[in-house]
Amino acid sequence: MISERPLRIAIVGSGPAGMYSAGHLLEGPGGTFINGGLNQIVRRPVEVDVLERLPTPWGLIRSGVAPDHPDKKRMAAIYDSIARRQGFRFIGNVQVGRDVSPADLSQWYDGVIYAVGADDERRLGVTGEDLRGSDSARAFVSWYNGHPDFSDLQFDLRCERAVLVGNGNVAMDVARILFSPISTLHNTDIASYALDALGKSQLKEIVILGRRGPEHAAFNYPELMELGELADTAISVEGTDLSLTPENADYETQLKVNALAKLCKEKSQGSRRIVFRFNAAPTAIVGEGQVAQIKVVDRRDQSEQALNAGLVLAAIGYRGLAIDGLPFDDVRGVIPSRDSRIVDNGIAIAGAYVTGWIKRGPKGIIGSNKKCARDAVAAVMADADSNVLPMEGTLSAAQVLEAINARVSVTLGFSGWQKIDRQEQSDGRAQGRPRLKMTATGAMLGLVTAG
Ligand SMILES: Cc1cc2nc3c(=O)[nH]c(=O)nc-3n(C[C@H](O)[C@H](O)[C@H](O)COP(=O)(O)OP(=O)(O)OC[C@H]3O[C@@H](n4cnc5c(N)ncnc54)[C@H](O)[C@@H]3O)c2cc1C
Numbered sequence: 001m002i003s004e005r006p007l008r009i010a011i012v013g014s015g016p017a018g019m020y021s022a023g024h025l026l027e028g029p030g031g032t033f034i035n036g037g038l039n040q041i042v043r044r045p046v047e048v049d050v051l052e053r054l055p056t057p058w059g060l061i062r063s064g065v066a067p068d069h070p071d072k073k074r075m076a077a078i079y080d081s082i083a084r085r086q087g088f089r090f091i092g093n094v095q096v097g098r099d100v101s102p103a104d105l106s107q108w109y110d111g112v113i114y115a116v117g118a119d120d121e122r123r124l125g126v127t128g129e130d131l132r133g134s135d136s137a138r139a140f141v142s143w144y145n146g147h148p149d150f151s152d153l154q155f156d157l158r159c160e161r162a163v164l165v166g167n168g169n170v171a172m173d174v175a176r177i178l179f180s181p182i183s184t185l186h187n188t189d190i191a192s193y194a195l196d197a198l199g200k201s202q203l204k205e206i207v208i209l210g211r212r213g214p215e216h217a218a219f220n221y222p223e224l225m226e227l228g229e230l231a232d233t234a235i236s237v238e239g240t241d242l243s244l245t246p247e248n249a250d251y252e253t254q255l256k257v258n259a260l261a262k263l264c265k266e267k268s269q270g271s272r273r274i275v276f277r278f279n280a281a282p283t284a285i286v287g288e289g290q291v292a293q294i295k296v297v298d299r300r301d302q303s304e305q306a307l308n309a310g311l312v313l314a315a316i317g318y319r320g321l322a323i324d325g326l327p328f329d330d331v332r333g334v335i336p337s338r339d340s341r342i343v344d345n346g347i348a349i350a351g352a353y354v355t356g357w358i359k360r361g362p363k364g365i366i367g368s369n370k371k372c373a374r375d376a377v378a379a380v381m382a383d384a385d386s387n388v389l390p391m392e393g394t395l396s397a398a399q400v401l402e403a404i405n406a407r408v409s410v411t412l413g414f415s416g417w418q419k420i421d422r423q424e425q426s427d428g429r430a431q432g433r434p435r436l437k438m439t440a441t442g443a444m445l446g447l448v449t450a451g
Helices: 016-025 076-083 102-108 139-146 167-177 182-186 192-199 219-226 251-268 368-385 398-404 414-429 441-449
Strands: 007-012 032-034 037-039 048-050 090-092 109-113 134-136 161-165 205-209 231-237 272-278 282-287 292-298 305-308 310-312 341-344 346-352
Touching: 007 016, 007 102, 007 346, 016 048, 016 076, 016 368, 048 398, 076 090, 090 398, 090 414, 102 346, 109 368, 134 139, 134 182, 139 167, 139 310, 161 167, 161 305, 167 205, 167 219, 167 272, 182 192, 192 368, 205 282, 219 231, 219 251, 231 251, 282 398, 346 368, 414 441
Parallel strands: 007 048, 007 109, 048 090, 109 346, 134 310, 161 205, 161 310, 205 272, 231 272
Antiparallel strands: 032 037, 282 292, 292 305, 341 346
8 A cells, every 4th residue: 555644765965866866756746847848757745855975965066067167057056946845855964874874764764866976086007196296187176166075185286287197078177277267267166275276377288198099089079179269278189190080980079080180270379288199098107206207108009208297187087986885886886776776686675776977887967867867766656656665664854854963963954055055155256256165064064053
């Protein structure tokens, strides 16, 4: 028999996948828009708690998407409107796997959707990777976006050359931010300390390494073209002949390679330079305490060259992080699943679901998570309809908060985040900026508890 009470669902993570899941679960009477049409998948009342390890919501919208892409950051307005729907509750500053366990959540809720993103990175695996001045692009991106776990990092940009290993869109973002005029960045919500460090930058050259030829370049056309908009910046290519790109390459590849060739032609002059170096792989990072050089092998003839560099950033991919108490596929860096249901040794765990980057791996744009979230919610509802959800012993909303507050000294609700949000915007206005991000968890919690 189907229970009369609302289903109580926890969503872990408040990034796009988590917030789209909440949106689907709390859809209006007409359903949710998918592929241009209204679809109804939820036919019973639902209450949703979104548990987030940071005091701030929205995942990579806040800490990944580049600050000079405000149109993408505006997606947060959609999540904000979802958060105002009846039945939604945000509980910030709670880390699942540390403060509360997956076993707790499956006891407290009817179902749990894990939407924890990809909170780790792939490493280069070469010597010297841990020298000062060598880090991941993920750390650099999180730093300039003011993520509290990265706000204490120091990036000294008073060097002439930076080398980015990997040529995907994250590398394009990093190169663009490194060479953007400070006056442009001032009009974004980039962290203030990053603005200061970038203001002192002496970088003249950014080398972007790709292991294979241009036909395998990972960047997309729009992100490449944005580099072409940087003033006083030459663009060149090494390690390949662009005119030799295979004629049978697909349309997207032809578009990218032709665009790169055109950029090299049109942007041959500039006091700064971005070099796309193909067929090049790092073999070692060298220096005494601090990065001084990176050794690069030309994969066509195995010749090796040492490039002087003061900064090396590995942009070779994000990776999911295991959560204590949940199965993890260490090879793919994801929580294993079948039809959005978490599986342990091939067997579905009742009431446990996964969506977003922690399900699919770190690929796909913001919008890809909407369909992915819908699949997870459809699985929850199908299991609810067939009485598969473990509904015995579920706690009320008040009991859950009491249990969490017994373990975490300060949590915050959505009104707490709204207070941080207002403060950031008002501090920003005072400096003629859209927002001055708070970047320390202690300060954010202090503001929220100040009354
Ligand atoms: C640098 C970068 C730039 C990007 N730029 C764009 C762009 O311009 N346009 C675009 O369309 N897409 C962009 N993307 C892709 C987009 O950000 C992702 O598709 C999307 O954020 C993935 O959503 P998610 O919810 O799976 O993960 P996330 O956005 O990472 O959200 C996961 C959330 O879970 C929380 N969390 C993690 N672990 C726990 C835990 N144990 N307990 C509680 N909470 C936890 C995290 O704090 C986070 O808030 C970019 C990605 C990156 C990395």
